[in-house]
Amino acid sequence: MKQPLEGIKVLDFSRVLAGPYCTMLLADMGAEVIKIERPESGDDTRHFGPFQNGESGYFMFLNRGKKSIEMNLKDPSDRESLMRLIKEADVIVENFRPGVMKSLGLDYESLKEVNKGLVYCSISGFGQYGPLTKRPAYDLVAQAMGGIASITGHPDNPPTRSGASIGDMSAALYAAYGVMVALFHRERTGIGQAIDVAMVDTIFSLLEHNVMRYTSEGVVPERIGSRHPISAPFDVYESKEGSIVIATANDPLFVKLCKVMNTEHLLDDERFETDILRGENEAELKVFIEEWLSNYTADEAVELISEAGVPCSTILNIAEISESDHIKEREMLLEVEHPVAGKTRIPGNPVKLSATPVKVTSPSPALGEHNDMIKNLMKSE
Secondary structure (H helix, E strand, O other): OOOOOOOOEEEEOOOOOHHHHHHHHHHHOOOEEEEEEOOOOOOHHHHOOOEEOOEEHHHHHHOOOEEEEEOOOOOHHHHHHHHHHHHHOOEEEEOOOOOHHHHOOOOHHHHOOOOOOOEEEEEEOOOOOOOOOOOOOOHHHHHHHHOOHHHOOOOOOOOOOOOOOHHHHHHHHHHHHHHHHHHHHHHHHOOOEEEEEEHHHHHHHOOOHHHHHHHHHOOOOOOOOOOOOOOOOEEEEEOOEOEEEEEOOOHHHHHHHHHHHOOHHHHHOHHHOOHHHHHHOHHHHHHHHHHHHOOOEHHHHHHHHHHOOOOEEEOOOHHHHHOOHHHHHOOOEEEEEEOOOEEEEEEOOOOOOOOOOOOOOOOOOOOOOOHHHHHHHHHHO
């Protein structure tokens, strides 16, 4: 059976993280993704670690399943070839600073004149319009301006970024979503459109109830570590050996937790009668929980609490989650044969489709590996 995006041609002008992750998702679903790279140096991430046999693991993950051609966007000969590709493309993805593509005559307004069905996706720090559109941005800047850094960390420590680049990654996900919607619209109308995704916007959209606490109650959320601003127990707790997380957000789960801990007397304590009250008295409740946990290792406690039906977990490091049975069974770590790096293991795709499962058909391309494709295109016309 054909892959969902088989027959869709994507020209990928993006580099580093947000754009390449977006186009990687499209490639996973069967799209032909042609990566347009700078001659000689290519995408910046070709030179980012970690390395395996001299090949960038960063690049191999983000650019699997794609083709690579080298182009100087200011060279007249390359421009002529590029315009032929654009005429038959379905999607363009770029993440230059706003205004760069327009200065090259490669913005949506210019290109829709030669391809009315073109879906043109731009990813940037602050968007294609607005007071900050010209500002440069990396993920750290997006997390700081988007609001999430202000609520990440512990109250007695400075604000901190998330351990992963969620500004880039959320922008990539929204961009892929936007491309899907625009292609569906084109299927109905034959008309393409421009997609404008800003990293700061995507971070802001992920703040969920934190924004509503401000707009509804005038509360400015602050850093509270791992605990929940309303519910409890919902935090990191110390056992006899190791830390665990426990997440209860309703009364029935708290009842189950008390039963497994043999602390049913807490159910009659007025400080803990409701989820809101437990949140207000979280520090006192934590004393009871960690007193019980002091009798068990993290693994032992998680087994008991899980069996009672209460959400909990040990805190896995990257090696532990990578080698876990869950990740293996869910095919979230794929083995790909790379011509230089050899066998590599890269994160899989979390979208599991029943009729058209994701297939990673090829490794990341060498710089300019598909340059001959352009030459053949020129000969055929």
